[in-house]
Amino acid sequence: MADTPEDFSKYIGANMISEDVVTVASVHKLTATLNRRDAIPKIGDPMPPGWHHALFPRYPLTEDLGQDGMVPEIDNGPEDPLPLRMFAGSRARFHQPIKIGDAVQQERKLVSMVAKEGKSGKLVFATYAHTITGPNGLCTEDDWDLVFMEDDKSGTRKPPPPKAGPEDFDWDRSININETMLFRFSACIFNPHRIHYDYPYTNEVEDYPGLVVHGPFTAIWLLELARDNAGGKTMTGFEMRAVAPLYANQDIRLIGKPSENGLTCELWALTPEGNVAMQASATFEG
Numbered sequence: 166m167a168d169t170p171e172d173f174s175k176y177i178g179a180n181m182i183s184e185d186v187v188t189v190a191s192v193h194k195l196t197a198t199l200n201r202r203d204a205i206p207k208i209g210d211p212m213p214p215g216w217h218h219a220l221f222p223r224y225p226l227t228e229d230l231g232q233d234g235m236v237p238e239i240d241n242g243p244e245d246p247l248p249l250r251m252f253a254g255s256r257a258r259f260h261q262p263i264k265i266g267d268a269v270q271q272e273r274k275l276v277s278m279v280a281k282e283g284k285s286g287k288l289v290f291a292t293y294a295h296t297i298t299g300p301n302g303l304c305t306e307d308d309w310d311l312v313f314m315e316d317d318k319s320g321t322r323k324p325p326p327p328k329a330g331p332e333d334f335d336w337d338r339s340i341n342i343n344e345t346m347l348f349r350f351s352a353c354i355f356n357p358h359r360i361h362y363d364y365p366y367t368n369e370v371e372d373y374p375g376l377v378v379h380g381p382f383t384a385i386w387l388l389e390l391a392r393d394n395a396g397g398k399t400m401t402g403f404e405m406r407a408v409a410p411l412y413a414n415q416d417i418r419l420i421g422k423p424s425e426n427g428l429t430c431e432l433w434a435l436t437p438e439g440n441v442a443m444q445a446s447a448t449f450e451g
Contacts (some may be wrong), residue, residue, distance in 0.1 A: 252380030288332030375412030
């Protein structure tokens with residue numbers, strides 16, 4: 166571990182400012198990756214909620230990438246406390262649309278980092294707050310939870326206990342994310358994490374049975390399920406928690422249940438066995 170838990174406190178508040186311009190291409194690429202037959206995006210169109218993951222990619226030199234293909238989350242923050250990482254959850258608030266053509270700015274800030282001992286060894290949980298502003302002020306706030314893990318050299322990574330999905334739902338969609346879709350999403354967000362495209366590394370080093378579906382990719386699929394069933398209402402918030410990994414070439418089920426007034430909904434992504442892989446909720450403007 167690069168730093169002891171006592172050392173983490175000195176990094177709280179470390180931040181990084183990034184700038185970007187929302188292009189037609191960045192939205193069009195995600196539209197194609199998601200197999201959406203929407204109209205071709207154009208300047209001035211709003212970016213769908215949650216698609217900000219395609220903005221503000223990191224640009225480290227290839228020679229600076231770690232064995233997993235990644236670099237520390239903040240340039241002037243701590244080194245990764247443990248060698249492996251996973252996206253564990255997020256909480257987003259959508260204040261106004263990000264529009265194609267907008268020049269936008271993001272501040273990423275480390276707000277917490279806590280070490281714990283898990284069943285499979287040491288874990289470090291970190292939360293990064295993202296604030297995105299555009300020409301007319303605050304657009305999106307999104308807090309990400311990441312978990313850093315030890316290298317599982319024993320080859321005995323234990324999956325979390327299964328949690329059965331709900332039986333009461335109104336929305337239902339099935340998807341199968343293949344290697345090409347994983348590659349395209351990695352390209353859309355310029356994500357070099359090897360667990361999404363390098364099967365020998367994923368299986369032999371990180372001990373996963375297949376290529377791992379990105380947490381944000383699953384989250385966007387759930388966002389789209391909610392958006393498509395919202396009757397045109399404006400989404401104001403989205404929260405998700407990753408419960409178990411999803412893998413390439415699995416039959417994944419997306420289900421949702423709106424509240425009676427239609428201003429909130431609960432969402433789930435299920436494994437082929439019907440267990441919860443991701444749980445989420447969305448809110449809408451009344």
